[in-house]
Amino acid sequence: MTAPKPESWIEVRPTGLYVRPGDFHVDPTRAVGRAVITHGHADHARAGHAAVAATAETLAIMAVRYGAEPEQAKQALLPGAMLSIGDVSVTLYPAGHVLGSAQVLLEHKGSRVVVSGDYKRRQDPTCAPFEPVPCDVFVTEATFGLPVFRHPDDRDEIAKLLNSVRMFPDRCHVIGAYALGKAQRMIALLREAGWDRPIYLHGALQNLCDLYRAHGVDLGDLRPATAGQKGVPRDDFKGEIVLAPPSAIADRWGRRLPDPVVCMASGWMRVRQRAKQRGVELPLIISDHADWDELLQTVEDVDAPEVWITHGREEALVHAITATGRRARALSMVGYDEEEGA
Amino acid sequence: MKPFAALLDRLIYTPSRNAKVALIAEYFRQAPDPDRGWGLAALTGGLDFKGVKAGTVRGLAMERVDPTLFAWSYDFVGDLAETTALIWPERLSNRAWPGLSEVVDRLSGAQRSEAPEIVADWLDTLDATGRWALLKLITGGLRVGVSARLAKVALAAYADAEPAEIEELWHGLEPPYTELFAWLDGDGPRPSLEDKPVFRPAMLAHPLEEGEIAGLDAAAYVAEWKWDGIRVQISSRGGETRLYSRTGDDIGRAFPDVLDHVTFEGVLDGELLVVIEGEVRPFNELQQRLNRKTVTGAMLKKYPAFVRLYDILFDGREDLRALAFSERRNRLEGFYARAAPRRMDVSQVVEFRDLAELEALRVSSRGTATEGLMLKRQDSPYVAGRPKGLWYKWKRGPLTLDTVLMYAQRGHGKRSSFYSDFTFGAWRSSPETGEDEVVPVGKAYFGFTDEDLKHLDKWVRDHTLHRYGPVREVERGLVLEVAFDSVHRSPRHKSGVAMRFPRIARIRWDKPPGEADRLETLERLIE
Numbered sequence: 001m002t003a004p005k006p007e008s009w010i011e012v013r014p015t016g017l018y019v020r021p022g023d024f025h026v027d028p029t030r031a032v033g034r035a036v037i038t039h040g041h042a043d044h045a046r047a048g049h050a051a052v053a054a055t056a057e058t059l060a061i062m063a064v065r066y067g068a069e070p071e072q073a074k075q076a077l078l079p080g081a082m083l084s085i086g087d088v089s090v091t092l093y094p095a096g097h098v099l100g101s102a103q104v105l106l107e108h109k110g111s112r113v114v115v116s117g118d119y120k121r122r123q124d125p126t127c128a129p130f131e132p133v134p135c136d137v138f139v140t141e142a143t144f145g146l147p148v149f150r151h152p153d154d155r156d157e158i159a160k161l162l163n164s165v166r167m168f169p170d171r172c173h174v175i176g177a178y179a180l181g182k183a184q185r186m187i188a189l190l191r192e193a194g195w196d197r198p199i200y201l202h203g204a205l206q207n208l209c210d211l212y213r214a215h216g217v218d219l220g221d222l223r224p225a226t227a228g229q230k231g232v233p234r235d236d237f238k239g240e241i242v243l244a245p246p247s248a249i250a251d252r253w254g255r256r257l258p259d260p261v262v263c264m265a266s267g268w269m270r271v272r273q274r275a276k277q278r279g280v281e282l283p284l285i286i287s288d289h290a291d292w293d294e295l296l297q298t299v300e301d302v303d304a305p306e307v308w309i310t311h312g313r314e315e316a317l318v319h320a321i322t323a324t325g326r327r328a329r330a331l332s333m334v335g336y337d338e339e340e341g342a
Numbered sequence: 343m344k345p346f347a348a349l350l351d352r353l354i355y356t357p358s359r360n361a362k363v364a365l366i367a368e369y370f371r372q373a374p375d376p377d378r379g380w381g382l383a384a385l386t387g388g389l390d391f392k393g394v395k396a397g398t399v400r401g402l403a404m405e406r407v408d409p410t411l412f413a414w415s416y417d418f419v420g421d422l423a424e425t426t427a428l429i430w431p432e433r434l435s436n437r438a439w440p441g442l443s444e445v446v447d448r449l450s451g452a453q454r455s456e457a458p459e460i461v462a463d464w465l466d467t468l469d470a471t472g473r474w475a476l477l478k479l480i481t482g483g484l485r486v487g488v489s490a491r492l493a494k495v496a497l498a499a500y501a502d503a504e505p506a507e508i509e510e511l512w513h514g515l516e517p518p519y520t521e522l523f524a525w526l527d528g529d530g531p532r533p534s535l536e537d538k539p540v541f542r543p544a545m546l547a548h549p550l551e552e553g554e555i556a557g558l559d560a561a562a563y564v565a566e567w568k569w570d571g572i573r574v575q576i577s578s579r580g581g582e583t584r585l586y587s588r589t590g591d592d593i594g595r596a597f598p599d600v601l602d603h604v605t606f607e608g609v610l611d612g613e614l615l616v617v618i619e620g621e622v623r624p625f626n627e628l629q630q631r632l633n634r635k636t637v638t639g640a641m642l643k644k645y646p647a648f649v650r651l652y653d654i655l656f657d658g659r660e661d662l663r664a665l666a667f668s669e670r671r672n673r674l675e676g677f678y679a680r681a682a683p684r685r686m687d688v689s690q691v692v693e694f695r696d697l698a699e700l701e702a703l704r705v706s707s708r709g710t711a712t713e714g715l716m717l718k719r720q721d722s723p724y725v726a727g728r729p730k731g732l733w734y735k736w737k738r739g740p741l742t743l744d745t746v747l748m749y750a751q752r753g754h755g756k757r758s759s760f761y762s763d764f765t766f767g768a769w770r771s772s773p774e775t776g777e778d779e780v781v782p783v784g785k786a787y788f789g790f791t792d793e794d795l796k797h798l799d800k801w802v803r804d805h806t807l808h809r810y811g812p813v814r815e816v817e818r819g820l821v822l823e824v825a826f827d828s829v830h831r832s833p834r835h836k837s838g839v840a841m842r843f844p845r846i847a848r849i850r851w852d853k854p855p856g857e858a859d860r861l862e863t864l865e866r867l868i869e
Binding site: 148 | 348352354355356357361364365368407408410411414415418419420421424425428429432469470474752754758759796811812
């Protein structure tokens with residue numbers, strides 16, 4: 001018996017990727033009955049599903065974000081352990097994106113599809129590394145699906161930051177970083193580079209840093225970046241590193257910082273005009289997504305004859321994959337935010 | 343190349359002047375000789391590579407990259423040099439980066455046909471930042487927000503020297519400025535200025551504040567008109583003549599009508615003006631001739647340049663700067679009578695009995711091509727910079743207009759969380775619909791206190807209509823009283839007018855926006 005074609009049992013619906021023989025969605029973009037969730041970023045893990053299967057870490061992140069959701073049936077999956085949902089076997093494998101992030105292997109009557117969610121291939125001290133899983137269809141994002149996106153070595157970017165801290169001892173360096181994943185990775189990279197001073201946090205980052213620590217990720221001495229005397233910058237922040245969500249820096253919250261050097265940690269910082277538009281003074285090209293070379297390398301590694309691209313710069317990636325003799329198709333899904341977390 | 347690439351990469355994002363100075367000074371500490379001298383030349387606009395154009399760069403990229411992917415990438419990035427730098431396929435290479443001096447030497451010695459291959463070889467060696475910096479450097483125009491003046495200030499900061507000392511040597515030296523660095527580092531003698539028409543740092547005036555007028559010993563001062571052109575210095579020695587701006591930029595190439603007839607040796611200080619049949623024309627006409635590398639015959643005819651002389655620093659090779667102003671003034675008149683230079687005259691002394699009379703003269707001067715008066719102590723030597731108590735500028739009171747706030751942009755550094763750059767407009771009836779609309783007439787980011795700024799920022803946040811990146815468009819709901827020195831026609835602006843030195847004079851929280859001024863009011867103030 002030949003295996004069914006993947007498009008005969010997986011479909012793109014307005015609610016997201018729907019797996020018909022199991023009657024569930026992967027990373028649905030709105031509340032549904034049953035969902036398998038790849039990772040805890042808000043555009044992939046939404047509130048209000050009746051039943052959720054994900055890694056224990058992802059479930060914990062969702063609980064921090066959305067509260068306990070007592071009505072919800074939750075199932076924690078270990079990486080590599082198989083779960084049957086209807087006529088489909090579901091197995092999770094690490095995606096290397098953020099703590100708890102997973103790829104979803106879907107098997108149905110001998111047909112194998114991997115939904116990778118968001119992933120990266122670089123070493124990251126805060127999460128398990130990506131594991132290539134051979135499959136018939138590899139479903140990938142293409143946030144950085146242009147050949148201009150090639151992330152440099154993280155260590156050089158951190159060295160650039162520490163060099164700037166040394167050059168401007170009378171200023172405070174504030175790093176705009178997404179609350180889940182990027183913030184903790186930045187802290188871990190700074191610790192690896194030998195920065196052992198306290199790192200100060202915007203309140204919105206505290207809970208997720210605590211959660212990472214509870215899962216055994218050592219982040220060193222973290223302190224709240226509370227305001228000082230009303231309307232006056234905190235002089236004791238001079239020479240220090242502060243982390244905050246990007247939106248807070250331009251907001252009134254930022255006034256507690258003495259003459260800040262505004263830094264931003266994101267793969268988008270590779271393009272100068274993008275960085276300038278955001279008023280960034282020190283761009284740090286550090287991304288939790290695969291860059292162009294890694295997108296293509298991953299397709300080679302999983303050796304799938306067909307690739308589906310969920311969102312991002314799909315046309316360029318389709319073009320490049322097709323040139324290697326594989327089939328590639330843009331799903332043009334909406335609802336995945338590719339700005340802040342990248 | 344590495345320190346230079348890192349420097350450019352920081353400068354392009356750094357808005358603060360002090361931070362730029364610190365970054366450039368650090369570069370002079372890090373980079374070796376003669377690379378840092380070439381870096382200084384690049385920052386001061388003194389490097390020009392003729393063989394490499396945008397087309398060369400595109401051609402190189404096309405040889406290495408899928409054209410379809412290049413086109414999509416270029417659409418996304420929007421800059422050819424940057425797209426090429428980012429997309430260039432990297433090869434693992436252990437070769438050392440070329441030094442800046444190697445880049446300069448090889449490219450300037452190469453045939454035009456050899457340049458692309460040399461550049462491609464470097465692109466294979468560098469990383470993305472290095473490639474970007476190299477392409478910016480060799481295709482001309484760094485555009486990293488650093489003026490030649492700022493680079494020299496940074497050099498002074500590096501060596502703990504006075505910027506004036508560097509200015510004075512600058513035009514006698516050539517890249518890569520090895521002698522200059524040796525002297526600044528204490529490893530060599532001061533470079534010699536013999537036989538070179540160098541720039542002598544200019545003496546500047548303080549604004550005369552209202553509170554100081556009464557205490558001024560009027561009899562000790564000479565008054566002159568403050569002509570509304572640009573301060574220049576004519577420096578001639580050893581058969582060469584230069585025209586410098588007051589910051590030491592060589593602007594002579596655009597002003598052959600002044601320079602071609604110089605036969606004297608010496609250094610003169612004056613005001614560059616457009617003068618037709620003895621009449622000084624408005625600043626706007628001079629503006630047509632500024633910031634150009636060359637000049638057309640038509641412009642020479644339409645806007646003939648002229649220098650009104652204020653002072654003499656060198657007569658022949660005799661340095662007069664230590665003499666008192668009144669003595670230099672005699673020497674200037676003697677020089678003028680003797681040399682009779684064409685397209686120049688000597689600024690008149692304004693006679694006055696007392697300050698009251700002078701005040702009346704100052705007020706009555708509106709509508710002339712002056713900005714007010716200069717007061718110079720008779721015994722003042724010519725001192726570089728802005729020494730206290732010697733020279734004053736006493737400008738006419740500014741013009742004002744009640745405008746409507748339209749857009750606000752976030753500032754930088756200390757102001758990065760404040761909306762602190764304000765675009766304001768005046769009412770007019772729309773040429774299309776005939777209905778009243780506000781059209782932008784200027785932009786200002788100073789004139790208010792920190793306390794005002796907090797209130798303005800809050801108002802902007804509470805009355806936003808649209809957001810465009812760092813800019814917010816606001817409701818037409820707040821009146822700003824704007825002060826400015828003058829206004830002139832400008833086809834580049836939608837309103838057709840542009841203000842000189844606009845600043846926020848008062849925030850009119852009390853005034854209904856419908857009662858703000860109309861564009862016609864502003865147009866009547868054009869001189």
